Amino acid sequence: MNTIELNKNGSVTSPKGFKAAGITAGLKKSGKPDLALIKSEFPTVTAGAFTNNLFAAAPVVWDRELLAAGQSIRAVVINSGIANACTGEQGYKDAKEMAVQVANLLHLKPEEVLVSSTGRIGVPMPMAIIKKGIAKAAAALRDDGGILASEAIITTDTRPKHISAALLINGKKVTIGGMTKGAGMIAPQMKICRPPQATMLSYITTDVAITRNALNACLSESLEKSYNRIIIDGDTSTNDTLICMANGQAGNQQLTESSASLKLFKEALNIVSGYLAKEMVLDGEGVSSFIELNISGARSDSDARKCAEAIARSPLCKTAWFGCDPNWGRILDAAGYCGIAFDPTKVQLDYEDVPVVRNGMDAGTPEEKLAELLHQREMSIHLDLGSGTGKFTLWTCDLTYEYVKINAEYHT
Amino acid sequence: MNTIELNKNGSVTSPKGFKAAGITAGLKKSGKPDLALIKSEFPTVTAGAFTNNLFAAAPVVWDRELLAAGQSIRAVVINSGIANACTGEQGYKDAKEMAVQVANLLHLKPEEVLVSSTGRIGVPMPMAIIKKGIAKAAAALRDDGGILASEAIITTDTRPKHISAALLINGKKVTIGGMTKGAGMIAPQMKICRPPQATMLSYITTDVAITRNALNACLSESLEKSYNRIIIDGDTSTNDTLICMANGQAGNQQLTESSASLKLFKEALNIVSGYLAKEMVLDGEGVSSFIELNISGARSDSDARKCAEAIARSPLCKTAWFGCDPNWGRILDAAGYCGIAFDPTKVQLDYEDVPVVRNGMDAGTPEEKLAELLHQREMSIHLDLGSGTGKFTLWTCDLTYEYVKINAEYHT
Numbered sequence: 001m002n003t004i005e006l007n008k009n010g011s012v013t014s015p016k017g018f019k020a021a022g023i024t025a026g027l028k029k030s031g032k033p034d035l036a037l038i039k040s041e042f043p044t045v046t047a048g049a050f051t052n053n054l055f056a057a058a059p060v061v062w063d064r065e066l067l068a069a070g071q072s073i074r075a076v077v078i079n080s081g082i083a084n085a086c087t088g089e090q091g092y093k094d095a096k097e098m099a100v101q102v103a104n105l106l107h108l109k110p111e112e113v114l115v116s117s118t119g120r121i122g123v124p125m126p127m128a129i130i131k132k133g134i135a136k137a138a139a140a141l142r143d144d145g146g147i148l149a150s151e152a153i154i155t156t157d158t159r160p161k162h163i164s165a166a167l168l169i170n171g172k173k174v175t176i177g178g179m180t181k182g183a184g185m186i187a188p189q190m191k192i193c194r195p196p197q198a199t200m201l202s203y204i205t206t207d208v209a210i211t212r213n214a215l216n217a218c219l220s221e222s223l224e225k226s227y228n229r230i231i232i233d234g235d236t237s238t239n240d241t242l243i244c245m246a247n248g249q250a251g252n253q254q255l256t257e258s259s260a261s262l263k264l265f266k267e268a269l270n271i272v273s274g275y276l277a278k279e280m281v282l283d284g285e286g287v288s289s290f291i292e293l294n295i296s297g298a299r300s301d302s303d304a305r306k307c308a309e310a311i312a313r314s315p316l317c318k319t320a321w322f323g324c325d326p327n328w329g330r331i332l333d334a335a336g337y338c339g340i341a342f343d344p345t346k347v348q349l350d351y352e353d354v355p356v357v358r359n360g361m362d363a364g365t366p367e368e369k370l371a372e373l374l375h376q377r378e379m380s381i382h383l384d385l386g387s388g389t390g391k392f393t394l395w396t397c398d399l400t401y402e403y404v405k406i407n408a409e410y411h412t
Numbered sequence: 413m414n415t416i417e418l419n420k421n422g423s424v425t426s427p428k429g430f431k432a433a434g435i436t437a438g439l440k441k442s443g444k445p446d447l448a449l450i451k452s453e454f455p456t457v458t459a460g461a462f463t464n465n466l467f468a469a470a471p472v473v474w475d476r477e478l479l480a481a482g483q484s485i486r487a488v489v490i491n492s493g494i495a496n497a498c499t500g501e502q503g504y505k506d507a508k509e510m511a512v513q514v515a516n517l518l519h520l521k522p523e524e525v526l527v528s529s530t531g532r533i534g535v536p537m538p539m540a541i542i543k544k545g546i547a548k549a550a551a552a553l554r555d556d557g558g559i560l561a562s563e564a565i566i567t568t569d570t571r572p573k574h575i576s577a578a579l580l581i582n583g584k585k586v587t588i589g590g591m592t593k594g595a596g597m598i599a600p601q602m603k604i605c606r607p608p609q610a611t612m613l614s615y616i617t618t619d620v621a622i623t624r625n626a627l628n629a630c631l632s633e634s635l636e637k638s639y640n641r642i643i644i645d646g647d648t649s650t651n652d653t654l655i656c657m658a659n660g661q662a663g664n665q666q667l668t669e670s671s672a673s674l675k676l677f678k679e680a681l682n683i684v685s686g687y688l689a690k691e692m693v694l695d696g697e698g699v700s701s702f703i704e705l706n707i708s709g710a711r712s713d714s715d716a717r718k719c720a721e722a723i724a725r726s727p728l729c730k731t732a733w734f735g736c737d738p739n740w741g742r743i744l745d746a747a748g749y750c751g752i753a754f755d756p757t758k759v760q761l762d763y764e765d766v767p768v769v770r771n772g773m774d775a776g777t778p779e780e781k782l783a784e785l786l787h788q789r790e791m792s793i794h795l796d797l798g799s800g801t802g803k804f805t806l807w808t809c810d811l812t813y814e815y816v817k818i819n820a821e822y823h824t
Binding site for chain 2: 052055086087088123233234237238313314316322323325327332336342344359360361401403404407408
């Protein structure tokens with residue numbers, strides 16, 4: 001088989017040699033699960049990407065140190081409900097203390113344990129609750145605990161997001177598992193072992209044998225094609241984290257940057273990341289429609305990206321999508337103020353494959369026909385600026401009453 | 413008197429030698445007034461600023477040409493309901509045709525007539541309706557028509573916005589009158605005789621005698637202290653226009669850039685512009701609270717501005733303000749991702765004069781006390797980045813259900 005098999009019931013425990021747990025420590029008023037643990041039974045090669053927010057949370061600081069030092073990671077502990085951001089030195093001590101406790105319970109070194117937190121900023125960590133929770137999670141580690149873990153990391157998400165993919169490399173079955181949470185503060189701009197944005201947390205496990213450089217290269221590409229091209233509300237969090245752990249238990253010949261099979265693995269990783277990133281947008285706070293924005297004809301890819309981001313952040317575009325209003329003027333308006341150069345008289349706009357704007361003016365398609373397209377749960381928009389070969393695709397969503405409700409009333 | 417007297421019942425017809433009208437042409441489904449005309453009985457020195465959107469509307473293109481050529485302006489015609497943007501060559505012909513018709517009726521040259529439009533983008537101008545409306549408005553010009561004019565230019569605004577200020581220059585009474593409309597697509601970045609953003613339209617009349625250079629300098633300063641420092645939704649329109657006409661009828665010695673009295677005139681102009689800009693935010697689409705954002709301690713004024721803009725555009729900050737949620741983490745988060753450098757451990761935040769954050773961490777003020785401050789109709793926020801002397805003040809507002817409603821359902 002040279003194919004990639006997806007399993008929507010898969011999770012971070014689908015690859016060999018990983019256990020996970022998701023339990024209720026008591027950090028959320030709702031009483032829902034709020035603490036997850038992932039453990040690899042074997043040493044791993046691990047790549048990570050983090051928020052570039054100046055107020056990077058304490059666990060992000062801890063994780064970056066471990067990955068920068070090239071530590072072999074064995075476990076990740078994740079709490080939801082409290083972000084441990086803007087918590088000063090005590091916050092860092094608390095993050096480290098979480099790693100130390102996990103290490104003690106699982107017979108690891110603290111430097112083998114990554115920590116993630118998500119939730120309200122500026123609140124001190126209730127370490128007594130956290131510690132009880134960690135003990136509970138360590139005792140609950142299971143071979144099939146991945147879905148429970150994916151349930152414990154969510155905040156305003158309405159459902160857990162997890163998947164796995166299987167492929168053959170040199171005749172050996174390789175599995176990739178993943179889980180993510182998102183919902184709000186989502187506009188990640190992560191860099192490999194540097195910070196992303198928005199509290200999105202995403203964890204990928206795989207049993208592939210791979211070198212650190214090859215894994216970094218794969219994750220870097222995946223990131224650009226998935227998490228770094230989504231915008232829900234446009235706010236970039238202090239806690240964004242993407243971790244990819246590979247423990248080599250598939251028994252394939254170790255992949256390096258020059259392996260012929262690396263391409264297939266990369267493809268599978270891109271599918272897993274793309275699926276999770278898209279799920280994050282579909283389950284974004286209050287989201288009722290998913291919009292794929294394809295920009296082309298810009299003078300450069302970076303110009304195309306600027307244009308896409310302006311449209312994706314525009315409250316007027318987002319509310320028009322919510323209202324199923326074909327008001328294309330708002331899209332052109334955002335392109336027109338985003339700070340890039342192009343010839344407005346050459347602009348073409350299509351909803352799906354239906355012409356909306358030609359040469360910067362109304363293409364004459366009846367409004368009712370356009371409005372129908374907007375009533376779909378998912379729609380693609382294609383804006384061609386007619387001024388070059390630069391292009392960029394971005395996934396975004398509408399802005400709804402529910403978004404305002406969630407964020408005007410959000411107190412974890 | 414060396415004082416400036418404000419009159420909230422004043423308008424663009426308060427200065428000597430100006431007439432105005434506001435009538436219903438029939439452009440709005442609501443049947444409300446939708447066409448305004450301002451006329452100076454005497455030649456004027458006129459300064460203007462316009463949107464920098466690449467899709468600048470046809471009337472903006474026409475106005476820029478007249479002001480760039482140094483034309484003495486005698487009249488402005490303004491319609492609401494349709495933006496005449498993204499309408500191609502026909503749009504430009506229509507804008508010019510509006511000027512020609514006003515000129516014929518008022519015995520002026522077309523080059524003496526500015527044109528403004530606001531409303532839906534991409535819709536052709538119904539010239540038959542417009543022409544009937546212009547004839548009606550020309551017949552309705554009155555010495556006290558300023559308030560009627562201010563009523564005819566509004567779109568989603570809930571009330572007209574107008575004011576006048578009087579001062580003495582060399583013993584002569586000088587009057588400044590102004591009107592504005594805003595509500596949505598508001599984040600103006602206007603430059604003198606270049607385009608601003610968001611459909612804000614603002615007209616200032618004065619009977620002062622002043623040179624073109626001095627008026628340009630005054631308007632330029634006013635702009636930066638008023639319209640260019642407001643953000644309602646962060647979208648910058650294709651039609652933003654600020655016009656200031658001075659007809660010299662006060663009989664003062666002509667002000668030049670070196671006149672000692674220029675300072676007082678400038679102060680009065682700043683007060684009028686500041687009042688109108690603030691009114692625009694207070695009457696922004698769905699706005700329930702007005703927020704003055706004071707940023708200090710940045711490495712430069714431009715860094716401070718970037719930081720203020722990120723906070724003012726953040727849906728999470730704006731919905732927290734709506735929810736009267738003191739969630740200061742969202743403000744620090746936005747500062748942290750806005751792309752400027754500062755030391756996060758030196759950051760201080762205050763709501764009014766109450767400490768919220770000290771050294772990047774919770775200052776310990778009880779949440780209830782902070783929430784009380786947020787229940788005010790107007791609140792000031794002071795964020796000090798502790799890393800320099802750069803500062804910037806911006807006026808913004810919350811994001812409410814009503815904003816989503818207006819913009820998901822807006823069809824002029």
